Amino acid sequence: MQESEFHKPVIVSLIILVSVFVGIWYTGVKDGFSGEATFISKGRLISIEGIKLYVDIADEKSEWVKGLSGTKQLQPQRGMLFVFPTEDYYKIWMKNMNYPIDVFWINKEGKIVDIWHHAMPDSYPSAYVPSRRAKYVLETIADFADEHGIEIGDTVYKLPK
Numbered sequence: 552m553q554e555s556e557f558h559k560p561v562i563v564s565l566i567i568l569v570s571v572f573v574g575i576w577y578t579g580v581k582d583g584f585s586g587e588a589t590f591i592s593k594g595r596l597i598s599i600e601g602i603k604l605y606v607d608i609a610d611e612k613s614e615w616v617k618g619l620s621g622t623k624q625l626q627p628q629r630g631m632l633f634v635f636p637t638e639d640y641y642k643i644w645m646k647n648m649n650y651p652i653d654v655f656w657i658n659k660e661g662k663i664v665d666i667w668h669h670a671m672p673d674s675y676p677s678a679y680v681p682s683r684r685a686k687y688v689l690e691t692i693a694d695f696a697d698e699h700g701i702e703i704g705d706t707v708y709k710l711p712k
Contacts, residue, residue, distance in 0.1 A: 597632065597709045599655075599663070602699045604691065606632040608711060619690055620647035630691040634711055638684040648672040651693035656685035661707045669693045 593608035609615055609631055619631055635641060643654050654667040665681035670693070687710060695701070 595632075595709065595711065597707055599699070599701050599707050600705045602701065604628055604630050604689075606630045606689065608632055608634060610634040610711070619652065622649065624650055625652065625690075625692045627692055627695075630689055630695075632710075633688040633690075635686055635688075638686045640680055640684055641688055642678040642680050643667065643670070643688060643690075644678040645670055645672045645675040648675070652690045653693055653695045654679065655689040655691070655696070655701070655707075656681040656683065657687040657689060657707050657710070658684065659686040661710055663701070663703050663705050663707065666696055666701070666703060668696055 651669050651671050656665040658664050664683035667679045
């Protein structure tokens with residue numbers, strides 16, 4: 552067997568292997584939610600005091616209203632980031648939610664100003680009103696704050712403007 556004949560199967564195998572890994576990665580990013588609410592074209596990686604989190608961006612009224620409603624579950628290290636034009640007291644409710652979440656209100660400087668721990672779906676129709684104004688609202692899986700030691704006053708990095 553000549554040397555070039557030996558390299559062909561190795562090169563083909565490497566190409567297939569890389570293709571499989573790229574496919575797995577793309578599917579993991581594309582299908583981070585297993586439900587209807589996915590705005591991946593506006594997704595981004597943010598971090599909270601070094602904890603990385605991939606979020607889908609909700610920056611339009613129709614997205615703010617729908618949010619995570621109707622989704623089946625939210626994967627760990629994933630979330631939805633609501634981006635509002637100005638700071639205000641943005642209320643959050645759990646209408647049509649299928650699972651509990653943690654909710655973080657973040658001011659324009661990137662500081663967490665309030666947290667609703669383990670918000671339950673059966674709390675609807677009540678709405679949670681934050682204690683301070685915020686420009687962003689972040690929703691994650693329930694207990695994300697406790698599991699990662701995230702508290703009011705922590706900084707969120709790489710937020711959209």
